Structure formats: C-alpha cells, structure tokens
Amino acid sequence: MRYQLEFRPIARKFRRSLVTSHGIWEVREAIILRLTDINGKVGWGEIAPISWFGSETLEQALDFCRQLPKEITQEIIYSIPAHLPACQFGFESALEGLGTGDWGLGTGDWEVMKAKTSPSSPSSPSSPPPSPLTYSALLPAGEAALHQWRSLWEEGYRTFKWKIGVGEIAEELKLFDSLIQSLPASAKLRLDANGGLNYQQAHTWLQACDNLAIEIEFIEQPLPVDQFSQMLALSQAYGTAIALDESVATLKQLADCYEKGWRDVFVIKPAIIGSPSRLRQFFQQHEIDAVFSSVFETAIARQTALKLAAELSLHNRAVGFGVNHFFAQEL
Template sequence: MLATQIHSYQFEFRAYQRPFRQPLKTSQGLWNVRTGILLRLTDETGQVGFGEIAPLAWFGSETFEQTLVFCRQLPSEITAEHISAIPSTLPACQFGLESAWLALNLNNVAAKIRNPKSEIPYSALLPTGPDAVEAWRSLWQQGFYTFKWKVGVAAVQEELEILQTLCQSLPPQARLRLDANAGLTLETAIAYLQACDQLGIEFLEQPLPVNQFQNMLALSQQYSTPLALDESVATLAQLKTCYAQGWRGIFVIKPAIAGFPSQLRQFCQTHQIDAVFSSVFETAIGRDIGLSLAAELTSSDRAAGFGVTHWFSDSWDQLSDFEQLWNSL
C-alpha cells in the first residue's frame, strides 16, 4: 500500500462545519450540517499534501466524534506506518490520511481546487418532493445532464406522481436516477421498479435495507431497470462481501468512506465492476481524489455523483487552492 521507506511528516488537522443551504432530506431524516476534518501533511522539504476525513455515520462509517478522538491521539509527526495501521473500523480516517500521503508522494492534483478531470460528467442532486420538477432547469443550464432524485421520503403514490411529472418535464437527452437510501419495503420497491421500467430510469439505488441483500439480488433479475447498491457497499469490506455473494449490478462507491484509496483501486481494477463514484458532501480536498479515482476506474459512461456543491451557501468551492481552504478555518 504505502512505501516502506521511512519518512516522517508533520501532521495537522482542523475541524470544519458546513451548513447546507437547505436541509438535505432522505428516508433516514434531515441533515443540516456537514462536519468533517481537513488534514495537512508536511514533509522534510516543506512540501504539503492535503486530505479530508468526511465521516457519514448513518451510512456506515465511523462517527465524527470518533474521527476527532483518532486525530487527537496521533503524534505531531507521523510516518507511513501510522497510516497503514489505521483499523478498518475507521474507513473515513483511512481515506483521509492516505489521500494526504498520496497527494504528497505521488504528485496527485492536490494544489488545485479544480480537478483536471473536468471531462468527467457529474449527476446533480435534485431537492426532494415537487421542487425537483423545476429545480433541474437551472442545473441543466449549468451543464448537468444526469440528475438524482431521492425517493422514499413521502408517500409512495405522491412520489410516483411527481416522478411522472418530472420525467415529462426533462429533455429527452437527460438521464434520471433514483436513490431510496434503503427506505423502501419490498412492496414499494416493486411499485417503483414497475414505474422505472416504463419511464426509462437509469437505475434505482439501494431500494431496500442492507439486511435484505437477497431480495435486492432477486429484484435485480426481475426488472429491466438496473439496481445499484449503495449503503450495502459503504466500505471496501462490504463491497467485497456483496461481490462474493454474487452482485454484478451497479456499485455506488463513496470513496471518502470506503477506506484506503489504494486498496479500493486494486479491487476495482481486479474485478472490473460497474462502479459509480459518488460524493458524501466533502469539500474540494476530498472530492479531488474521489474524482481522480472515478476518472481512472469508471468503465461506463455513467456520470459521477459529485454534482452537490449547489447545496452549500459558502464560497469554499470558489477558492483557488487548497491552502486557501485550509486557512479559511
């Protein structure tokens, strides 16, 4: 994973809070503020590498409090061995520290806030409910052609009616994917899939809870609309388990909580899975390596799920480099 040659790095971290422009509503409830930690490693020559820990506890990662405890117990000078020793119970910490190390040692694009892989298409996250019917228009003008809409938030029949209206309003070139955040029952999942087959939905993401893998596997073989696993494959260990159990549909991968980027890369290259890389509402620092992985490992023309910056009202995404973002905290 990491180089065996011993170098020490000055380790610093700063916690952040980013309020959403409006609360993000999912089947799991309301999300008001994104909290996370920015990391900076500095080598003996003064070169700097940035990383980010952006946990998502309700999705399957460690909690923000656990990441703070972890960072506070690290010494002010660390080595690659400290990073390699991070346990699998802290996948967001694994991602953050190895990302900083990779940025510093492999000359990743860590100096620019804008990722050079600008050719990667993004899907834009729409608001839940009827607001989606109009919200796509301004995003379309900004260059988004794939959209994600979260379902399982309101009554099924109400959402299906909105879905019909939304699909009728979208241009023929647009793609629409649905995300249930594990919030459907088997009965309601079937109702959505029947509608999806009629409407040409790109895919339905995680319709059922994680403990209903076999039902999702069966559904994936009964309808023409592809199913995607998301919560079921939050970490690399879960991804490996679902693959071993026979899942050959879409894997939605959130690299910021999946674990070590190097191990994720190795698995994807070995197994050639249908992967869609997606955001956990991290800052541009975490997004940088996520997009680098997406550019390298996405085998289809599916848009990456990183079109989420419009959900924040701050100006962080307009800063010119990572140093400015670090200094803004």
Template sequence: MDTKKHECERGESYRLAWRRYRLPMRVSVRTAHGVWAEREGVIVRLEDDAGNVGYGEAAPIPWFGTETVEDIEAGCAALGERVTRETLGALPVRLGCLRGALAAARAADADGMKHDYLRVAALLPAGEAARAVLVEQAEAGFRVFKWKVGVADARAEMGQLDELCGEMPEGARLRLDANGAWDRRTAERWLALCAERPVEFVEQPCFAAAGEGETAQRRAEDALRGLAEDYPTPIALDESLVGAGDVARWLGAGWRGVFVVKPSLLGEVRKALDALSAAKASVVFSSALETAVGARMALECAFRWEGEARALGFGVWPLFADRRFDGPPAAPFMRAEDVARLNPETIWNALS
C-alpha cells in the first residue's frame, strides 16, 4: 500500500472494492446490551487513476444507533465500481460508518503524531470475572481500568465496586461503563457511591435510542445533564455520540463532561475532532471493536490529538479468534510506531 502520496496528487475518481467480514471474537463481550460474539463490518478499498490505494473500515454498532452492516453493503453496491468525489459526497448522512470508511480510504497518510506513546485502559469483563483480570492487569502495569456495569443487578455490582477498588494500586483509576442501562434513580445511587472512590468517570449512565421516541430521549439527556451537575464524578458520553452531528449538538449545549470518541462511528471525523479541539473538550479515544484497519485510523486520531492525553480505550486486543485482524495486544502503553505498523493490506488480503 502506498500511503505516502499526498491527497492532492490523487485523481478525482476511484475504483471502489469492498469485502464484508464476520469475525468470531476470542471471548464474547458482555455489555448491558447483551452478549457480543462476532463482529461484522465491511472493509473498503479505493484506488485512484495513479494507482494509489487506500483502505477504510465500516464497523457499525447498530445498538448505538449507527446503520447496519446490510445498509453498508447496500450503500457500496449502490455506489458501484467507479466513484468520484461527488458520488461519495452524495452518500446519505445516515450511512455514517460507511462515509467515515471511505473518507479514511481517500485520506493521505499525513504525519504529525503528537505523542510517541499513550497510556491504555485495561478493559475488564462484566461481573465477578472483573476482579481476577484487574489483579492480573495491575500486575502487568495498567493503572486505568474500565469495568462494564449495568449487566447484572445494580446492588450486586455496587458490592463488587469496593472489592475492585480494594485491588487497585495506589493512584489507579476506574472507569465505569453502564452502556445506558440505568434509570436516573439507579444512576444517582451509583454516583453517590463513586464520589468517595477512585472513579475517573461514569460512562453513559442513561441512554434512550432513537427508536424509543423523543420523550424518552429528552428524559435521558436531561438525566445526563442533571447527574453531571449534582455529583462530583465526571459523566462521559458514548452512545450519545453517533456522528459529528451529535458531537456538535452536545458541544453547542455546553457539555463540560467527557466525550468518549469512537472515531469509527463519527462519520465526518475531521469535522467532529476540529469542533472538539476548538471547544477544548475532554476527549477519551475508544475502540469500536473494529479490526486493525479501522483501529489504525482511530488511533492516528488519538496520537494526533493536541488536547489532554487520557488513557486510550483500546485495551481490547487480542480480540478476534483469528489474530490477523487484531491491533497491538493490550499493554499499559501503546506506541505510535505500533500504530504505524498496522497494515490494512494484510487484512484486505486475509478476506479474499
């Protein structure tokens, strides 16, 4: 793959190819939305008339409110084999993951990594299994951990919180991710508990998907704003941010909590990151459990970010049963050179 060519050297028209994938995970991921056993998505490849090739990945998460993998396939089929700047620009905004993938495939590999390395948060499994993994990962040097909550009964999980905090090394921080599972009352009880504990933030305590109607959405957003005002532990938005439009909306509403940014879900990545940067927003870059193709794009965003360097939400690998699709194995730090070494062409070829 020739990623060195600058974008302006490229033609206006490209040959589009795409490959759909379905990859079993090594271990299923359990969240408040249920068990996730395999990852589906589409890798796109664009080649311009000069032979420059670029890759991108559309890794949707429909329960966040993205398009589905079927929508992405249909979008690719509708584009056909020859695409231009204009036909790409005319893709519907609701195909955000596909738009992001095609933008990534077109973008030249600019330099400008701001960091040589960044800290990584270790992802802990939901439930009782978290404790053993935390102990093991603390031993390995991790000092930021992310625990999936809202999976089991709240009272049982609250009991486990103290056990986990008790195992954490001095100065370590725990992120809690409820994936929108709590009602406001439950979230209030959790946040009261977190106030005295080394909790870095609580991610998406409440959420209502578009399908639940406008009243439910307004209530969930009011709850997020209320919780952010009433408790000292920062609240992080994740499911609330699908696409650059959501980022702009929350920035416009003056959100001062954390923005968990999954670049794979932003659609117009550059636009969203520029807006966050201009607002000096607090950003945590996070995996959408994409393959190394999408992860490379997402991690490049993180390594270029000029704001505060918070631990990456990329402590997810090894993730796939077939390790050829993984990014760098989780370690307390990730290096820019590990990111630069990820090779989309290998993954493209593995799907042939």
C-alpha cells in the first residue's frame, strides 16, 4: 500500500531553560509527520531527535524527509537506516497509528493536531494522565528543585528526577541533603548526571547515596559514554543502582551494553532509540530492567512511547514522562 506523506517542523519554547551537563536547552524542535492511506485514514508521527544523545540532527532528519517522494510505502519506512533512529521511530509510529484515533489524535487536520499537541492542551496535561503506568516528574536543576517538588507532589507525582553534575559538587551535595530532608519518606528520587561526573565524583555521589537511610532509586549515567567499564565496576561496588542512559540511546548501543554484561537499569528513550518493531524484538529476546523516558516530545510521540512502556516494562518502575511543566508555548 502507498501512503501520502506530509511533514512540518515545529518548535516549543521551554518555560525555563533546561540545564544539564550537556549545556542549556531553550527550544524543543521536532518534525510532525502525517500519513494518509487510500481510504483517507490518517496516521501521525513525530521525529524528535537529540543529536547530543546520539540520534541524528534535526537538519539530517529534515533532509531525509525532503528527499522522500510524496507517496511512500511500508518498504521505504522499514528500510530507514539505523543512523536515523528518530526518523525510524517517527515513521513507524505514524504507520502503526493509521486510523486508530488513539487519545483523540486521529484527526487529519493540521490545526486541530497543533492544538492537541500544545503544552496547554488537555491531551498533554502537566499532571499524570489516567494510565496503569506511574510517572516520574523531572525537577529543575539546582536550588529550584527544593520548591518545585511540592506542586508536583500535589499533582500526584511520587517519583522525582533531579539533575546533578551541572554545578560544583560540594554545593550540589548540600542541596541534595536539603532535598532529601524535605521530601516525604514515601517519595522516590532519581539522580541524573547526564555523563557529567568524573570517576571520583561518581564515587562520592554513590557513597553519599549508600549512606542514606532512604533509598535513592538510581543514579543515571554518572560517567560519559566512553567509560562503560568504569560504570560497570561502579555498579558492582555500590548498593545504589546505576542506570545507563546516553550509553543506550540507540538500539545498537542497547544491544552492545547488554552483550558487555550490563544488568543494572537501562533507560529507554523510545523516540530516539530507533525502530519500535525492533525494540520489541529485543525485549522478547532479553529480560531487562528498563525505565522508559521522555525526550520532551509532543503527545504524538508520547502516545507510542507510553504504549511501548506499558507493553514492555517488567519492573513497574515509574516512567519518566512528567516533563510538560517545562513548556511555555508552541512557536
């Protein structure tokens, strides 16, 4: 079957700059896809790359879309090369969603879709939508986390993620202690370094976590991607779990780290990891402890990502999709 292809770039401004060890992020850019079959059924997809995580760039994704004919086939979609993982996800999502109308996204109208994927839309709430999944909320880096967790707690979140490795370690450890003291005992906390620590700093953070009376769920990607063996050693030396994130950004990286012996937590970002069908195959072959996480996508990509999370998660960990409070408006 052949499908009419249309696509449009979009941009959404963060309410406040997102600060990570990779730098400062001001605007989330992506590409929205629409496939229409001969019966008029519509499927929506989203290409939401993060190049510094290992996906293609937005420019590469746009170039790929522009080179495609206006009518495409399943064969074209399933032959998208591995170096375009966000494109793989976006096109397969659109194909899988043809005519389903899930979450009210089945309309073929661009303006209606724009309204439904706006951060202020009821289809993309700041609080967790009804779902068998539980949600983790992302806190802002630094001292702002000490204040924001309260409003997120009132919205129903019980798991939080806080960025570390963006400031002086001594100051961050002080803030960490204050955050731990202020959080309710039933809260869960994840720390995300985005590969921004050195080996000694990772030791320091893991020691601090191991010495707490409450459990830190895990420290995410303490070291850069090229220091896998050191992270493997750290995972075996401390009680606090370590989660790989940037190290498993794509399906190839996920398979490589598994083959090298990683059995701690894997953070899966569906929108940039690659083909949903190949991701399912990997999970059918390997039982892994996975946490599914957002890349600040709209409701279009989140729809497919959360379906995959509900289908593939084995350890009932909260999914990292509590991020909409970071957005102000669509540009």
